[in-house]
Amino acid sequence: xxxxxxxxxxVKRVIDYAIxxxxxxxxxxxxxxxxxxxxxxxxxxxxxxxxxxxxxHKKLVENIxxxxxxxxxxxxxxxxxLAKGADxxxxxxAKEAELEPLAVAKLLKQVVTKQNANLVILGKQxxxxxxxxxxxxxxxxxxxxxxxxxxxxxxxESSMTAKVTREIDGGEETVSAPLPLVITTDLRLxxxxxxxxxxxxxxxxxxxEKLTLADxxxxxxxxxxxxxxxxxxxxxxxxxxxxxxxxxxxxxxxxKAI
Amino acid sequence: xxxxxxxxxxxxxxxxxxxxxxxxWSKNGSGLRIKPMSMAQVATYSTKIPPRLTAESYPSVQRxxxxxxxxxxxxxxxxxxxxxxxxxxxxxxxxxxxxxEDWMRKxxxxxxxVLRPKSVEQVxxxxxxxxxxxxxxxxxxxxxxxxxxxxxxxxxxxxSLTQLNKIRDFDPVSGILKCDAGVILENADSYLAEHxxxxxxxxxxxxSCHVGGIVATNAGGLRxxxxxxxxxxxxxxxxxxxxxxxxxxxxALRKDNTGYDLKQMFIGSEGTIGVVTGVSILTPPxxxxxxxxxxxxxxxEGVQKxxxxxxxxxxxxxxxxxxxxxxxxxxxxxxxxxxxxxxxxEYPFYVLIETSGSNKEHxxxxxxxxxxxxxxxGTVLDGVVAQDETELRNLWEWRESIPESSQAxxxxxxxxxxxxxxxxxxxVEAANERLAEKGLLGDSDATKPVISAVGYGHVGDGNLHLNxxxxxxxxxxEKALEPFVYEFVSSKxxxxxxxxxxxxxxxxxxGYSKNExxxxxxxxxxxxYDPNAILNPYKYV
Numbered sequence: 001x002x003x004x005x006x007x008x009x010x011v012k013r014v015i016d017y018a019i020x021x022x023x024x025x026x027x028x029x030x031x032x033x034x035x036x037x038x039x040x041x042x043x044x045x046x047x048x049x050x051x052x053x054x055x056x057h058k059k060l061v062e063n064i065x066x067x068x069x070x071x072x073x074x075x076x077x078x079x080x081x082l083a084k085g086a087d088x089x090x091x092x093x094a095k096e097a098e099l100e101p102l103a104v105a106k107l108l109k110q111v112v113t114k115q116n117a118n119l120v121i122l123g124k125q126x127x128x129x130x131x132x133x134x135x136x137x138x139x140x141x142x143x144x145x146x147x148x149x150x151x152x153x154x155x156x157e158s159s160m161t162a163k164v165t166r167e168i169d170g171g172e173e174t175v176s177a178p179l180p181l182v183i184t185t186d187l188r189l190x191x192x193x194x195x196x197x198x199x200x201x202x203x204x205x206x207x208x209e210k211l212t213l214a215d216x217x218x219x220x221x222x223x224x225x226x227x228x229x230x231x232x233x234x235x236x237x238x239x240x241x242x243x244x245x246x247x248x249x250x251x252x253x254x255x256k257a258i
Numbered sequence: 259x260x261x262x263x264x265x266x267x268x269x270x271x272x273x274x275x276x277x278x279x280x281x282x283w284s285k286n287g288s289g290l291r292i293k294p295m296s297m298a299q300v301a302t303y304s305t306k307i308p309p310r311l312t313a314e315s316y317p318s319v320q321r322x323x324x325x326x327x328x329x330x331x332x333x334x335x336x337x338x339x340x341x342x343x344x345x346x347x348x349x350x351x352x353x354x355x356x357x358x359e360d361w362m363r364k365x366x367x368x369x370x371x372v373l374r375p376k377s378v379e380q381v382x383x384x385x386x387x388x389x390x391x392x393x394x395x396x397x398x399x400x401x402x403x404x405x406x407x408x409x410x411x412x413x414x415x416x417x418s419l420t421q422l423n424k425i426r427d428f429d430p431v432s433g434i435l436k437c438d439a440g441v442i443l444e445n446a447d448s449y450l451a452e453h454x455x456x457x458x459x460x461x462x463x464x465x466s467c468h469v470g471g472i473v474a475t476n477a478g479g480l481r482x483x484x485x486x487x488x489x490x491x492x493x494x495x496x497x498x499x500x501x502x503x504x505x506x507x508x509x510a511l512r513k514d515n516t517g518y519d520l521k522q523m524f525i526g527s528e529g530t531i532g533v534v535t536g537v538s539i540l541t542p543p544x545x546x547x548x549x550x551x552x553x554x555x556x557x558x559e560g561v562q563k564x565x566x567x568x569x570x571x572x573x574x575x576x577x578x579x580x581x582x583x584x585x586x587x588x589x590x591x592x593x594x595x596x597x598x599x600x601x602x603x604e605y606p607f608y609v610l611i612e613t614s615g616s617n618k619e620h621x622x623x624x625x626x627x628x629x630x631x632x633x634x635x636g637t638v639l640d641g642v643v644a645q646d647e648t649e650l651r652n653l654w655e656w657r658e659s660i661p662e663s664s665q666a667x668x669x670x671x672x673x674x675x676x677x678x679x680x681x682x683x684x685x686v687e688a689a690n691e692r693l694a695e696k697g698l699l700g701d702s703d704a705t706k707p708v709i710s711a712v713g714y715g716h717v718g719d720g721n722l723h724l725n726x727x728x729x730x731x732x733x734x735x736e737k738a739l740e741p742f743v744y745e746f747v748s749s750k751x752x753x754x755x756x757x758x759x760x761x762x763x764x765x766x767x768x769g770y771s772k773n774e775x776x777x778x779x780x781x782x783x784x785x786x787y788d789p790n791a792i793l794n795p796y797k798y799v
Contacts, residue, residue, distance in 0.1 A: 016646050016647040016648075017646065017647065017648055018646070018647035018648055018651065019647060034546055036547075036618075036646075036647060038645065038646030038647065039645065039646065041646075041648070044645075044646075077645075080645045083645075084645075191598065193598075194552075194600050194642035194643075194644070194645075194649060194653075195642060195643055195645050196601075196640060196641065196642050197551075197553075197629055197630075197633050197638070197640065197641040197642065197643065198633070198640070200626075200629075200643060201630060201633070
């Protein structure tokens with residue numbers, strides 16, 4: 001295998017992290033009209049990491065390719081990815097369909113093959129459904145090693161291996177694996193850069209391949225899960241002020257907290 | 259949901275960061291709070307010397323003997339109309355510093371009593387009593403003022419509107435909001451957001467300042483360019499006069515052409531002729547698409563050029579145009595420490611442009627076209643565009659954290675002036691020259707009192723903020739700057755206070771911006787409605 005890295009970065013368009021999602025009137029999903037959408041923050045970190053790998057291994061990285069599966073407006077976040085450093089990108093127009101992680105992983109597998117990618121960096125989860133499945137499923141289907149929840153990534157050029165520090169409960173774990181590899185990103189990995197004006201302009205000229213789900217006829221994107229109902233969490237009732245410790249204890253006892 | 263645990267690079271970085279000496283913002287209405295830490299720690303963030311009593315720093319200001327001193331009988335009266343939680347008294351270990359000191363810690367009054375009424379009726383009773391008894395009163399909102407106008411000078415009673423904090427009514431058809439004076443600006447805005455509306459003004463202290471306070475001081479803020487001044491947006495006020503009478507125009511209409519528009523007299527009066535207790539204000543629909551771009555520009559001429567281009571190309575969607583000089587960003591960088599500046603290289607000037615509209619595609623296309631043009635003809639040297647809400651807020655933070663950053667080295671002298679656009683920045687240059695000439699300036703030389711004199715502000719409104727960051731407050735620096743700054747502004751036909759007001763700091767300088775006839779009429783009005791001069795004494799009238 002010639003020494004070259006072809007990085008694939010899948011990115012998802014989600015309701016902006018700073019916006020509080022609201023359940024629609026029918027109770028079947030989240031209200032999407034008039035809401036700001038942005039790139040999934042974990043994917044933003046994935047793009048940044050790919051760009052940083054290129055910055056520290058100038059000759060090694062042949063291409064950074066971003067891919068998004070979603071509505072036509074996902075173009076916006078692909079442009080952002082291009083402005084932040086991706087070279088090329090693919091939009092797989094899924095219209096308004098909500099794909100489950102398995103379908104996404106199957107689609108991505110084909111993109112990996114097509115792009116001949118040997119490193120996939122993606123967010124550990126998207127902040128809309130919080131599944132945390134796609135990276136793992138993709139690695140399984142490709143039969144590649146996986147390093148999830150990455151907090152630090154070091155690529156060793158000579159051996160074509162990656163050393164990844166992972167966030168685990170109560171500490172860190174460092175794993176090493178040969179490429180090809182799937183890495184999912186955690187928050188501490190890096191701080192994404194801003195898209196600069198010159199790069200935003202250049203991004204407009206970078207190629208964007210447009211596909212639809214019909215181009216992946218052999219992949220079933222039918223949902224396997226059915227959403228029965230969505231509910232807001234119960235609102236917290238207002239607190240109560242007490243004048244003395246005794247009163248506090250009495251109240252706590254009354255609600256059987258002590 | 260994990261959404262709430264995602265902490266990106268700089269989310270809330272400045273206000274939430276709780277390193278030693280951090281300034282704590284409290285949303286519960288007690289205003290900007292300074293945690294009582296050990297002296298050594300306090301010294302790292304604010305003035306090296308704890309604030310001196312205003313009476314000591316300005317010995318020429320004498321307590322007026324016409325005012326009665328607080329007596330036990332007065333306390334009995336206040337206790338008869340207010341509950342325990344509505345009265346705060348100074349004790350051996352509680353000096354009411356929160357109410358006696360301004361947030362810059364430049365002034366310190368000696369009030370022994372804070373009243374926090376919960377109803378307009380109580381405010382009326384308090385004022386009537388104080389007027390009869392000749393007890394001096396300082397009305398206070400979020401106490402975020404910048405000219406020492408909301409803190410007592412001597413033993414005035416502090417009338418805090420903190421607990422008068424209910425939203426009264428909102429009409430989702432007309433967009434008219436009616437609320438108590440003590441509602442915190444940010445809370446009012448969040449409430450409006452739920453109904454798809456926006457408060458027509460915004461400023462850095464939004465988490466602490468009160469709606470009544472911004473009206474009484476006619477604060478300007480960040481959105482004036484788009485929504486105009488409070489003189490236009492406020493439709494009606496409820497004001498308690500010193501004699502206890504309540505002037506109520508809360509049922510105001512958008513059009514009401516029947517004689518004198520009395521509410522205007524109280525907007526910007528700084529609590530000298532009445533206490534604002536209720537505000538009725540027209541709010542515009544909340545923009546659905548907001549975009550922010552942060553640009554690097556080579557010269558002040560360049561800033562003006564970008565402004566003209568922005569007005570022409572962005573026209574109705576332009577909602578803010580802020581400029582900052584390099585020195586102000588250097589201070590912000592020191593203050594925000596680990597956070598990377600949006601632009602990699604340094605530029606003499608920075609511009610923040612905000613667009614607000616109803617259609618994202620339309621706005622994006624306009625902004626893009628404008629930025630491309632400005633970049634192509636070389637007016638803009640570099641820039642970034644926020645790609646998501648977090649980036650957008652973080653870009654704003656580089657503008658909004660300047661006041662805090664200027665203060666972080668010890669203290670700050672703030673001048674908020676209006677100047678013709680072409681002369682706007684010349685004041686900063688002149689101030690730097692003067693400070694250097696007098697040997698007071700040294701950004702790394704700790705023996706000099708002044709760290710840096712920085713300029714930033716609302717170009718759109720011709721409003722400059724000159725902040726002189728100092729290691730400690732000193733007479734020497736003050737003498738170098740005042741009345742120099744005021745004379746300079748006056749010579750350019752500017753205003754010595756664009757949006758901060760006069761308060762205590764600029765009380766002697768009103769003559770630089772108002773002529774004799776104007777000052778005389780202000781005095782007549784004051785004498786007419788506050789004949790005993792109990793409201794906010796020792797300030798500008």
